[in-house]
Amino acid sequence: MRPIVGIISNHYLINDQYPAHANGSMNTDAVSKVAGAMPLTFPGDPSVVGIDELLETFDGFLLTGGRPNVHPEEYGEAETEAHGTFDRNRDRVALPLIRAAVERGQPVLGICRGFQEIAVAFGSTLHPEIRDLPGRTNHRMPPDGTLEEKFALRHDVHFTPGGPFARLMRSETVLTNTLHGQGIKQPGPRVRIDGWAPDETPEAIFIDGAPGFALAVQWHPEWNADDDPVSRPLFEAFGDACRAWRAERSTPLQRAG
Ligand SMILES: N[C@@H](CCC(=O)NCCCC(=O)O)C(=O)O
Numbered sequence: 001m002r003p004i005v006g007i008i009s010n011h012y013l014i015n016d017q018y019p020a021h022a023n024g025s026m027n028t029d030a031v032s033k034v035a036g037a038m039p040l041t042f043p044g045d046p047s048v049v050g051i052d053e054l055l056e057t058f059d060g061f062l063l064t065g066g067r068p069n070v071h072p073e074e075y076g077e078a079e080t081e082a083h084g085t086f087d088r089n090r091d092r093v094a095l096p097l098i099r100a101a102v103e104r105g106q107p108v109l110g111i112c113r114g115f116q117e118i119a120v121a122f123g124s125t126l127h128p129e130i131r132d133l134p135g136r137t138n139h140r141m142p143p144d145g146t147l148e149e150k151f152a153l154r155h156d157v158h159f160t161p162g163g164p165f166a167r168l169m170r171s172e173t174v175l176t177n178t179l180h181g182q183g184i185k186q187p188g189p190r191v192r193i194d195g196w197a198p199d200e201t202p203e204a205i206f207i208d209g210a211p212g213f214a215l216a217v218q219w220h221p222e223w224n225a226d227d228d229p230v231s232r233p234l235f236e237a238f239g240d241a242c243r244a245w246r247a248e249r250s251t252p253l254q255r256a257g
Helices: 025-033 051-057 087-102 113-121 164-168 231-249 252-256
Strands: 004-008 011-014 018-022 038-042 060-063 109-113 124-127 155-159 173-176 183-186 191-196 202-207 214-217
Touching: 004 025, 004 051, 004 087, 004 231, 011 087, 011 155, 025 038, 025 060, 025 087, 025 173, 025 231, 051 087, 060 113, 060 231, 087 109, 109 113, 109 191, 109 231, 113 124, 113 214, 155 164, 155 202, 164 191, 164 202, 164 231, 183 202
Parallel strands: 004 038, 004 060, 060 109, 109 214
Antiparallel strands: 011 018, 124 183, 155 173, 155 191, 191 202, 202 214
16 A cells, blocks of 8 residues: 555635635645655644644644745744744644654655745744845745646755755756745754755755754645646645554564555
8 A cells, every 4th residue: 555645735715605624636746656655635723733632643644735824923033024824723733733743753744834844843944024124035926827837847946966856866967946025033952954056055855863854945846746846846745654653563473464
């Protein structure tokens, strides 16, 4: 059986009135077709899911993108208008789930908002609007246009030579899309920045001392994951980590049937 990957959802109001939990089908496609795992979405709402049951149910976790931002009180700062919108329920599931999963070696992959969640979960702070910083460019999703235009490849990411991402991607420089307004301001003590955009915006991190797969990227590798030479190795490595986790969990006694 394939490993089972829990994909955290975002909260939406369908037709501005019908509450829903959902995530983009790009995420489920990438998990199934590239990582080779069964994708199951779970609600980012602590009133309906518990951390322990999530840890026991899934073999790995994908923290997806999302328009709402991590609330600044999660990294000790006051809310301002610049921080935009929030999803406090997702914060209250994602952050403790990330900490618990990473500490026990359960694979975690973060994308965009998920990258920021993993960074904050391990003590980082965030800039609410990086394009306002000196020397930075606008990393936000184009407000108009087709999906192809919004997810178009827009900037290089340079990895630390010999670092985990350079080894994984077999290159020190890759081309990525970009659809975010926030970014890491100060990394936490175990947050290792391993990739940067040309304007020095952090784009790839791993958690130092994590016993398992604990990687995150600020861009969106789920877009065109099947064909993109940068996305494929990332999701394949994540899938391998989830398979290893599942194999370790099925103890010899259980295998005996
Ligand atoms: N809200 C954060 C993370 C941005 C993100 O995850 N974007 C993907 C969703 C795109 C969209 O639906 O707008 C930030 O802005 O940095």
